[in-house]
Structures are given as structure tokens and as C-alpha cells.
Amino acid sequence: MEIDDPKQVVLQVGSVLKKLRKDKGLSLEELAQVTGVSKLTLGNIERGDTNPTIGMLWKISNSLSVPLMALFSDSSDVQVSRAGEGLRIAGDDDAWVIEPIFQQSRLNIEMCRAYLQPNSTYYPEKHHPHSTEVATVMTGQVEIRVNDESYRLSAFDSISFRADDTHSYTNLSDELAVLHIILRYN
Template sequence: MKEQEDMQTKEVILQVGQLLRQIRNEQKLSLEELAKKTGVSKLTLGKIERGETNPTLGVIWKITKGLSIPLSRLMVIEDIVNVARCGEGFIIEENQMWRLETIFRYKKETGLEMHRACLQPYSIYEAEPHHEGAIEFVTVMKGKISIQVGQEMYELNEFDSIQFEANRKHSYENTGNEVAVLHLTMKYLS
């Protein structure tokens, strides 16, 4: 089982690298130009493109923000009809407190992407601001979450939802003693 997970992870890492190279080439950028736009070193970008490293969520955010693309654009390629099974999407973990799993990656036709996030008890996750014009929709599926958007704090209980402009600083806090589960939908300007 562990071997199969390792193989799947390697395949995803290779795919992320291939997609990054493709997008960089579409935008006619050299690795050096991309490094300047993203703040990620040329060496790290090269390793990602070659599938030699598993980038952190912070690095992926910097890259997608620098390229002005949604996070999920670097994720798994979809078919015309997709079924998203829990635990089978592209997963990024941040400090073992925040786990983000792609449910449906960005499609230009809809301007949407969807994720499932899990936040460990008594943890805070500070999200990077998204692209200009991005709108985030969050529904708490399990637990209770405090979401700070800018200077304002919002308390959400199970099945409560919030919508906000995601290009602002925002964070999620789980003050409860169980893992909180969130569904996040991002809407980008097409």
C-alpha cells in the first residue's frame, strides 16, 4: 500500500513539473524570468519541472501567483466527466496542520476550482492572498472555524458558509478539539 502511494506521489510530482514547464513555455518565460516573477529560485523551479522535488504549498502559491494562474492549474489533468473520491485528489500538507486536497481543478470554461481542507484541532492556517479578482467560497462541513478576512473575524459552525475577496490576507483557526473539514471553491476571472 505504501509503495502504491509513493508511486502515485511520484507521478503527481512529475505531472506538476510537466504542467509548470508547459505553462512557462506558453507564457514565453525563461526559468530566470519565472524566478524573478515568483520569488522562487531558478534551481528550485528547475527541480520542480524535472519532477525532482515535491514543492510545498507556499512555493506552489508563489508560482501560481507569479504566473497569474489558479492553484489547481498545476494539478491533475481532468477528463470530461470527473468523479472526485475523498483521499484521491492532489494533496498538499502544510506543517501537518492544514491539508488541502483538490476536488476539481481549475477549468477556464467555469473559472472555478474546488478543494477539501482539513485543519487540525487548535491550529491556525494563514493563507496567501490569491489573485486579483479571486472570490473564495468556504463551507464548514465538520467542526467550527474562525475565519479572519482582513481585520474582521467570522465564526462559522457546521454547514455555515462565507464568501469573500480572496486577494486579501485571510486565515482559518480551529479552536475545537476535532479536525475541521472545509469545502473551498475559488472563482477566478476568466
């Protein structure tokens, strides 16, 4: 699916969220309680009136026990993802931006392209229990910290770790770092 209109994606996320919430028998108030996201914000997301941050989407997907990319459902068998086109989701400070690439619900796998601004650090929200994260640095040099260990990766280096462990990404250079990230939900 090529996404020409990001507003359509925001509307789609809202529609999918509303369906998931109703399928689980939750009111907006109940979802707000379990996610820590206000009822007003959740309502705005469901109506497509706001573009949620990646932190909000993580909280919502974790609380609903669904992969993050399940909020961006697409039913096509063939998908093309072009860098810089389509949905871009920013972290709270815009240092970290992701572009969802693919989501394979039957395999519990999703893939995204991530951009980390120069000399900045991103601390993700806690991921689903027992999930696995695989990150490959495409450009730049990135330090990935998992629990208390640091790993320095250069272009085309990869790392795999439990995504529910505390982790962070730090761009050590003066240039934008690009990563490909695969999440597998167990």
C-alpha cells in the same frame, strides 16, 4: 481522474509548470525572479523531483496568472474525487492540507477539500486579484478572519469573500476540521 500514484501527480505538475513557463516565454531564472521561488526549486518541481508546498504553488500560480488547479490539469469530462485519495498538498507547517478536487478552467473555478489540524491557524498566501473564495465548514468549528473581521462557522456554515483580502483560518476545536473551498478567478 483517480490518482493512484502521487508521484505521477508530482510529475504532472512539473510538466504543466514547464509548459506554462515556456508558453509565457520565461526562463527558469526569470520565473524565479517573479515568483520568489528559487531557480533550483523550480527546476526540481519541473523535473518532478520535489513535492511543492501549497505556499510555493500559490506563488507560482499568482505569478503566472493562472488558477492554482491549472497546475494539475486533467482533460477528462467526468471526474471523481475521493477523500483521502490522490494528491495532498501541505502548508509549510502541515497544519493545513488541501486535496484538489476539481478545476474548471473555462469557468475559472476550482474546488478543494481542506484539512485544518486541531487548535491551529493557516495564513494563506495572497490570492489572485479580484478572486472570490467560498468556504464551507464540513466538520468542526472554524474562525475565518477576513481583513479585521472574524466569523465563527460551524458544520455546514459557509462564507464568501474576496480571496485577495488578507484572511486566515483557525480551527477552534481539539479535532480535525474539514472544509470545502471554491475559488473563482475573475
